[in-house]
Amino acid sequence: MSIIEVNHLTKYYGKARGIVDVSFNVEEGEIFGFIGPNGAGKSTTIRLFLSLIYPTKGDAKIFGKDCIKFGPEIRQEIGYLPSEVFYYEGMKVLDLLKYSASFYKKDCTKRLYELADLMELDLKRRIDDLSYGNKKKVGIVQGLLHQPKLIVLDEPTAGLDPLMQQKFFNLIREENKKGATVFFSSHILGEVQRMCNRVAIIKEGSIINIQDIKTLQKDNYKKIQISAIEIDEKRFEFDGVSKLEKVNGTLRFFYKGDINLLTRLISDIEISDVTIEDLTLEEIFMHYYE
Amino acid sequence: MNIYKHEFKTNLKSMVIWSASISCLIFIYMSISSSFSTNLTLLNNMMASFPKELLIAFGMTNMDWSTILGYFGLIFLFCQICLAIQASNYGFSLVSIEESEFTADFLLAKPVRRTKIMTSKLLSAITSLTITNIIVWISSFLFINMFNNGKEYQIKSLVLLLLSITVFQLFFLSVGMLISLLVKRVRSVTPFSMALVFGLYILNAFGGMIGEQSLEIISPFKHFDSQYILKNAAYDLPLVLISVTVIVISVAGSYVLYARRNIPSAV
Numbered sequence: 001m002s003i004i005e006v007n008h009l010t011k012y013y014g015k016a017r018g019i020v021d022v023s024f025n026v027e028e029g030e031i032f033g034f035i036g037p038n039g040a041g042k043s044t045t046i047r048l049f050l051s052l053i054y055p056t057k058g059d060a061k062i063f064g065k066d067c068i069k070f071g072p073e074i075r076q077e078i079g080y081l082p083s084e085v086f087y088y089e090g091m092k093v094l095d096l097l098k099y100s101a102s103f104y105k106k107d108c109t110k111r112l113y114e115l116a117d118l119m120e121l122d123l124k125r126r127i128d129d130l131s132y133g134n135k136k137k138v139g140i141v142q143g144l145l146h147q148p149k150l151i152v153l154d155e156p157t158a159g160l161d162p163l164m165q166q167k168f169f170n171l172i173r174e175e176n177k178k179g180a181t182v183f184f185s186s187h188i189l190g191e192v193q194r195m196c197n198r199v200a201i202i203k204e205g206s207i208i209n210i211q212d213i214k215t216l217q218k219d220n221y222k223k224i225q226i227s228a229i230e231i232d233e234k235r236f237e238f239d240g241v242s243k244l245e246k247v248n249g250t251l252r253f254f255y256k257g258d259i260n261l262l263t264r265l266i267s268d269i270e271i272s273d274v275t276i277e278d279l280t281l282e283e284i285f286m287h288y289y290e
Numbered sequence: 291m292n293i294y295k296h297e298f299k300t301n302l303k304s305m306v307i308w309s310a311s312i313s314c315l316i317f318i319y320m321s322i323s324s325s326f327s328t329n330l331t332l333l334n335n336m337m338a339s340f341p342k343e344l345l346i347a348f349g350m351t352n353m354d355w356s357t358i359l360g361y362f363g364l365i366f367l368f369c370q371i372c373l374a375i376q377a378s379n380y381g382f383s384l385v386s387i388e389e390s391e392f393t394a395d396f397l398l399a400k401p402v403r404r405t406k407i408m409t410s411k412l413l414s415a416i417t418s419l420t421i422t423n424i425i426v427w428i429s430s431f432l433f434i435n436m437f438n439n440g441k442e443y444q445i446k447s448l449v450l451l452l453l454s455i456t457v458f459q460l461f462f463l464s465v466g467m468l469i470s471l472l473v474k475r476v477r478s479v480t481p482f483s484m485a486l487v488f489g490l491y492i493l494n495a496f497g498g499m500i501g502e503q504s505l506e507i508i509s510p511f512k513h514f515d516s517q518y519i520l521k522n523a524a525y526d527l528p529l530v531l532i533s534v535t536v537i538v539i540s541v542a543g544s545y546v547l548y549a550r551r552n553i554p555s556a557v
Contacts, residue, residue, distance in 0.1 A: 013552070043555055050399045053552040075401040082399075086392035088300070102292040103400040142396070 033196030079148035297414035381466020464540035
């Protein structure tokens with residue numbers, strides 16, 4: 001079953017573009033990455049899911065139900081962690097979390113304390129005394145305490161130290177194993193690469209590619225580096241080669257095409273070293289944006 | 291119920307401060323009332339020496355200084371201004387505070403309908419305003435009797451005057467709420483409520499000064515003019531109906547606007 005179905009979703013803020021004709025599905029149990037630079041429309045998409053804003057055209061269904069018509073019902077099972085966390089300043093952490101829990105039908109008390117313990121959160125402190133990172137932890141506990149079926153993360157790791165990030169990712173993986181679907185929006189590609197099964201790449205409001213992370217890396221360009229005492233870069237100027245550059249006798253380029261063609265070419269010359277590797281998500285990403 | 295309780299706690303401090311201030315105001319003015327009533331001729335001479343426009347602006351024409359209620363009518367105008375500022379503060383901040391403090395993302399991502407959020411918040415604000423209202427009732431009766439030197443006064447007029455508070459408060463609460471939803475973002479509530487309250491107050495005062503009827507007709511300070519109520523022991527019913535109509539339209543409009551509102555993101 002598709003947990004999220006997005007059909008031709010379009011949002012304009014007056015004349016300013018939010019997203020244009022976005023369509024994709026997120027299947028049950030997936031960790032779905034959603035990547036793109038600032039202003040590409042990641043947050044707009046998420047805010048549409050939560051009916052914080054209303055679409056200009058198209059619709060989104062979550063758990064098979066229209067996310068505007070059945071908004072409150074759907075949100076019983078969504079955990080949302082916004083990119084910037086803001087809470088009622090005068091409140092104590094525990095009061096805020098209890099207030100948050102009071103909206104859900106389930107009893108969340110036990111999970112609340114478990115999560116706070118795991119994230120090393122001091123429940124007695126006031127929200128306005130917390131550092132940015134600690135506020136983020138409140139956000140994490142607040143978003144997960146009702147054990148949601150869909151976890152929506154909008155650039156979740158900003159402000160967390162590497163140790164906490166690790167804990168957070170483990171927590172998300174655990175929830176995923178228990179059956180939660182995760183929608184993970186980020187511009188930090190390393191973490192998406194580590195966490196996600198599939199990614200959608202959004203650029204200027206439109207989806208430009210949706211693929212399995214592994215196929216995205218496999219079916220894409222290879223990064224090739226050849227070192228030789230004497231090498232003529234002209235040999236490698238053929239179809240499928242891009243970004244050819246020669247630095248200190250080392251030839252670097254991206255290649256997409258029949259790999260045999262390339263290995264035959266290489267075997268013709270005397271080389272001292274060769275590496276052929278997959279592109280990192282970052283390089284693929286940069287490629288889409290150039 | 292959880293939103294209602296949360297809102298009530300948030301407003302509690304401000305409600306206590308407003309109630310205490312208005313109560314103090316009534317106490318102080320009533321405590322000096324006896325000195326006014328003993329020197330009536332002196333006072334009337336002093337009043338006559340003021341320009342007439344000034345007296346109109348402060349609603350002090352037709353004032354009967356010789357009775358305790360005549361004097362209370364003036365104090366009640368000050369109370370009205372305070373009550374109006376309090377009510378419009380609540381109105382302007384009611385839903386806009388979630389956006390200006392960026393907590394809307396938290397609240398609206400919860401499984402709760404926007405109409406329910408609005409209703410809870412509205413009821414909570416009305417509760418706070420009603421408590422202030424009750425304090426004004428108690429203070430008025432208490433301090434009038436305390437400084438009245440046992441003289442008689444018309445209880446019916448006083449009750450009518452105090453009964454007008456509820457509609458008066460609802461006017462500013464609902465209009466403030468509607469305006470806050472019509473504008474894109476309310477960064478700070480105070481300028482908005484000051485503009486609304488003193489704008490409408492001046493409209494009434496100006497109307498009196500230049501004798502123009504059309505302007506003051508939209509001002510609740512005119513609808514619930516204390517001197518009129520005290521003099522006639524009745525409301526100016528058509529004007530009261532204008533207030534009620536404005537309240538109904540504002541509340542209905544606010545629900546419609548909020549249900550459709552695109553919540554701006556924090557960053």
